[in-house]
Amino acid sequence: MHKDSPTGRPLTIGAFAKACRLSPKALRLYDELDLLKPSRVDPDTGYRYYAVAQLERARLVAWLRRLGMPLARIREVCALRPVDAARAIRTYWAQVEAETAARRDLAEFLVKELSATSRKDTTMLELRYCAHSDRGRVRPANQDTAYAGSRLLAVADGFGPAGAPVSSAAVEALRVLDTAELPSGEVLNLLQDAVRDVTDAVRDAAHGCEDEAGTTLTALLWTGSRLALVHIGDSRAYLLRDGALFRITDDHTVVQSMIDEGRLTPEEAATHPERMLLLKALSPSAPATPDIRLQDAEPGDRYLLCSDGLSRVVPDSRIRHLLTSAPAPDTAVHTLIAAANEAGGPDNVSCVVADVTETTEGT
Structure with a gap:
């Protein structure tokens, strides 16, 4: 029995x-x-x-x-x-x-952001910024592109045989927004139109490598009081506010989707053999739609855009410490890149740091 x-x-x-x-x-x-x-x-x-x-x-x-x-x-x-x-x-x-x-x-940050009242007309906000890209210590060439201007901040991480020209073309196609008129209420539409131009530029730059070449793209467009975000791939955007660090982008990767589904822990993802496999990127062979949204800004905010050459080897806690302790964007950028290289520099590393500062009209 x-x-x-x-x-x-x-x-x-x-x-x-x-x-x-x-x-x-x-x-x-x-x-x-x-x-x-x-x-x-x-x-x-x-x-x-x-x-x-x-x-x-x-x-x-x-x-x-x-x-x-x-x-x-x-x-x-x-x-x-x-x-x-x-x-x-x-x-x-x-x-x-x-x-x-x-x-x-x-949650406290979101409540504060969504409850914020309009600033007085006499208060103006501006960006102070720095961008730099480094080959790292292992890769034979740099396929990253980093850019910072009075309105546009961008990082692109190219891959494949034409990775460098593709990432450069993606950022260059967005640079028109650095000097373009930004009609109130039309920023997201303007950015969506620009993304179509970026896609065309990526296809043209890939010439003959369409099946293998592509790039990530993470960019912020400054409107004077808000930032419009466009993001695709595994480059990242962070916000340092009141000493707390928030990642404001989601990685479009296989391991991140497995974490979201509960099939992997973050610790397992760090050593997963497919941790660098992208689900979405700007690529002529597999067109994909970036995430686009608006981000409110406050005086004292510090933004970081970076390629995964930083985020894969420098933990968020270390990134927060370095961003908090650096007195100016240029110091922060070079300190972060140095930290990635000290951790082995296995990939190209690009950083853009921008501070939101307050000025008074007429001063």
Whole structure:
């Protein structure tokens, strides 16, 4: 007689789901992920059966999911001895609390930004900026392009045989906005039109390498009181406000999508073999639409645009420290690039830093 249940028979997927408080849909997913395999699958119907002895593991999985733990990490915890599993859960929860504190700071920032009142007409804001691009210590050539002007800030990271001319063409196509009229309420439309010109410029610059060449692009267009953001790829834009650092772009990468889906932890993503694989970029062979939106600015804000040659080797905590301690944009730019090179400089690294400063009309 089997010892799977009091009656000697395994539990059906429905009965097992009810007993462990996991849905049949979740159980099927965990089977596919090798997280919770059924004890037997009917060869004719494909129906899944589970042993009573599997309930303990299933309930642990259900509890960990209620904690919000990603599936990849749950698999690791379930493979540990109870005492080691307890330690791993304690470590995970400490990370959750730290991330919750960071999200709390972000929420406070958003509330402050969305609740901001209009400034007096006599108050003017302007940018003070610096841009620099460096080959790094490993790459034979620099395929990055960095630019900073009175209105436009931009970083592009080219790839493929024509990476350098493609990234340069993308930024050059946006530079017309540095001197263009910016009609009130039309900035986003103007930027969308400019993005079409950028796409054409990228295609022309790729000449013969359309299937392999492309570039990321992260740019901010200054309107006098707000910044319009255009972003595609894994270059980044950060905002330093009141000593707190916020990343205001999302990486368009395979590993970031896996993190968002709970299939990877940020720690796993850092060493994942596909961590540099882009989901979206400006490329003649696979046209994609950048993210475009408006960003309110406040006096004292410091913005950083950078290629992944910085963000992949210098952690955000270090970036925040360097941005906070540098007295001026040019000092910040060169200090950040030096930090990337001190960390090995495995890639080209480009940085643009801009400060939002307040002036009074007539002074």
